[in-house]
Amino acid sequence: MPVPFEALLPFALLTVCFGATGTLFSIAKRATNDGKVGYFFEEYEENQWELARRRNSMNLPPRYHIDSWETMMMERDRRLTGSLRGQSTNPTAPKEFATNSVWETERVH
Amino acid sequence: MASHRSATFSDQPYSDPNPLPSSVPHVEELGTTSAPLKSISFQLGSHCKAVNDDFMLCKAESRDPAKCLAEGRKVTRCATELINKMRESCLSEWDAHWQCLEKNNQHFQACRKLEKGLNDCAFSKLNLSKSIPGSPDGPQVHEKKSPIFTRVQK
Numbered sequence: 001m002p003v004p005f006e007a008l009l010p011f012a013l014l015t016v017c018f019g020a021t022g023t024l025f026s027i028a029k030r031a032t033n034d035g036k037v038g039y040f041f042e043e044y045e046e047n048q049w050e051l052a053r054r055r056n057s058m059n060l061p062p063r064y065h066i067d068s069w070e071t072m073m074m075e076r077d078r079r080l081t082g083s084l085r086g087q088s089t090n091p092t093a094p095k096e097f098a099t100n101s102v103w104e105t106e107r108v109h
Numbered sequence: 110m111a112s113h114r115s116a117t118f119s120d121q122p123y124s125d126p127n128p129l130p131s132s133v134p135h136v137e138e139l140g141t142t143s144a145p146l147k148s149i150s151f152q153l154g155s156h157c158k159a160v161n162d163d164f165m166l167c168k169a170e171s172r173d174p175a176k177c178l179a180e181g182r183k184v185t186r187c188a189t190e191l192i193n194k195m196r197e198s199c200l201s202e203w204d205a206h207w208q209c210l211e212k213n214n215q216h217f218q219a220c221r222k223l224e225k226g227l228n229d230c231a232f233s234k235l236n237l238s239k240s241i242p243g244s245p246d247g248p249q250v251h252e253k254k255s256p257i258f259t260r261v262q263k
Contacts, residue, residue, distance in 0.1 A: 063214055073143035080142055090140035091192040105123040
């Protein structure tokens with residue numbers, strides 16, 4: 001008896017949809033910056049939206065279960081290397097590190 | 110309330126460009142980021158125990174940043190000294206371990222093999238061993254042959 005392929009079409013459609021989503025998603029992840037930071041410490045001249053767009057996702061798995069300690073350390077990494085996931089083993093910090101800490105402020109007058 | 114004022118937030122983050130006053134002695138800040146620091150955290154803890162304890166006790170007395178600057182400078186100098194020693198003697202093992210940590214959400218349990226290499230190198234060259242304070246009797250969790258909690262199955 002021949003296989004009733006019409007009945008299996010929805011399954012094939014679902015598989016293709018999932019496959020396409022997954023492929024496009026991984027292409028998008030790979031297409032974002034490879035972990036190279038093209039600039040250092042110019043971030044405060046830029047609009048926050050530009051900054052968020054340029055935040056590079058390297059070819060590393062994302063961090064999860066990030067608590068406030070990890071957030072603080074990742075912010076420190078950003079001040080040291082320019083990227084939230086940038087790492088280095090330099091014993092001394094760049095000169096800008098002394099003054100580039102961000103203070104959450106609100107204008108009162 | 111009648112005295113309520115609405116919030117005004119700036120779209121630019123605020124950072125103070127003024128350097129520290131010259132009355133504060135200058136110390137080169139540590140440039141090492143989170144993954145390498147986590148990797149040698151226990152070696153740092155045993156090498157710099159005295160100055161770290163001083164700083165923590167000072168902070169326990171008062172949260173004012175100005176009160177603990179001297180102890181903080183000592184901590185920075187001790188950590189810088191250990192980082193320099195690690196770089197000259199155990200750099201490849203250290204690099205391998207912290208890169209493994211970065212790929213695994215900085216979980217120690219995912220990188221035990223490389224951690225063993227790093228601990229052996231640190232013990233032989235710098236006489237620093239890793240021991241977790243408050244561990245129960247028996248082998249430490251990083252030395253167990255078949256630990257209960259390991260990395261997620263890939």
